[in-house]
Amino acid sequence: MDTTLYIRNMVCNRCIMVVEQQMDKWKLPVSHIALGEVTTTAPISDKQLDTIRKDLEALGFGLIDDKRQQTVERVKTAIIKLIYQKDLIQKINLSMWLEEELNEDYAHLSAWFSELESTTIEKFFIAQKIERVKELLRYEELTLSQIADQMHYSSVAYLSNQFKKVTGISPSQYKQSTENTRTPLDAVKSYK
Template identity: 50%
Template structure:
């Protein structure tokens, strides 16, 4: 077995795109998840080099070092938590990451800060704000419902954090009509 760690896989479409790229190599894929592909056998180095180029053209990147692999796993776990498991946002982030990565949270936190230049908590906030933007654009939920869904203690706290990150209040963002969202892999 061989595991490939791939940067910038943040959604189900990313999984489809990576799977499609891998199928061109006629590889036996055991499993594919955000940031990780398990192959039944080791990929020869010449094929790995070409695959890295093909993935790069699609906006992905093979991750070589263990540290970068762990950081990518942290990012993927947070993206999954915020964007795909809203009902679980009430879990304690440190416990969630320890359970997902089976490592001590303080070590994860230190590594993440060292590599990314921001804290895990700030990364979580950035992801939550992008989710708020998405929900505001859909215009299906009230701000109170969004605050509840994303487990903010109050609408005021959500609004305050939103303004701190974007420079706009949620209502200004909606009125503005220029919906500038960041791709999840660029946060």
Template identity: 40%
Template sequence: MAILQIRNMVSRRCQLVVQAEFQVLGIRHGHISLGEVEVDKELPTDQRDRLNSALKRWGLELMDDKKAQLIENIKIAIIEMVARSSEKPKLKNSKYLCERLGQTYPRLANTFSEVTGDTIENFIITSRIEQVKELIISDELSLTEISYLLKYSSVAHLSTQFKRVTGLTPTFFKGQNRSKAH
């Protein structure tokens, strides 16, 4: 069995796209998870190239580089950590990533910064704000409830981070999205 690493495969929708492309190309596969697909054996070069071309049309790409794979695994771990933040007690981000990826935090942080030009902490903040935006758009929770759900220390802290990342206040963002819906 072999594992194919796929860049930018960070949502359930991406998994469905990948599954469909594998079916169209007639490639047998096992489990599909964020960033990875199990295959019975290494793909021949021509089949791998066709798959990569099909994936690129969707903004996805097969990865061979070990550093790129590590970065993608860090991003997926962070996205999952943020998405599940309401389910578990708060664990230090560095501890979670070390346990999840089996690497030391300095190695993870240095590799991430070297390859992306950004810090893991900034990516976590951006990912949290993306989650906030989705919750604001769904219009099911108040800002206070969102703040509590995502384990912000206060609504003010959430609002400050939101404005720093998006340039908008959460209230203005919510108003903009309401006006687009009408």
């Protein structure tokens, strides 16, 4: 019998690797692993589940037991994946894309997300895009125009306005600042 564990704060491939190593440590065979979830073919006892919960929390992750919270975490994971897939982000309708990606009604997704995260899906999406822009600015390999193009903003001005609205400073001020630290993806909430 397959058991799927939903895991909070899995936001990158390195997180997948860490969770996969933990599954080996717990001697649980993995049949599927992705951002936010891992499936094992072995049954998990309550005692094992407690150990897994404690070990994951020590690593900055967490098990998600609530169905609504699992769904919200799947929304977050899907958005993070979308932000990093250059070809997908271009000119999508976020609500339709999420419905297709998660096979869930957007009205339910939106209501649960707003209730549990105290922000909207759209604001979370924008906050994630801005974190990606910060990352690209820090690398200093692309111009602001190239970043706007890569992130599918209609113009540099639109990107700059949204960036300032979210961060309180312009992209050029951010780039020049010595404190241009990014927020870890699992800590990004949204802008006000």
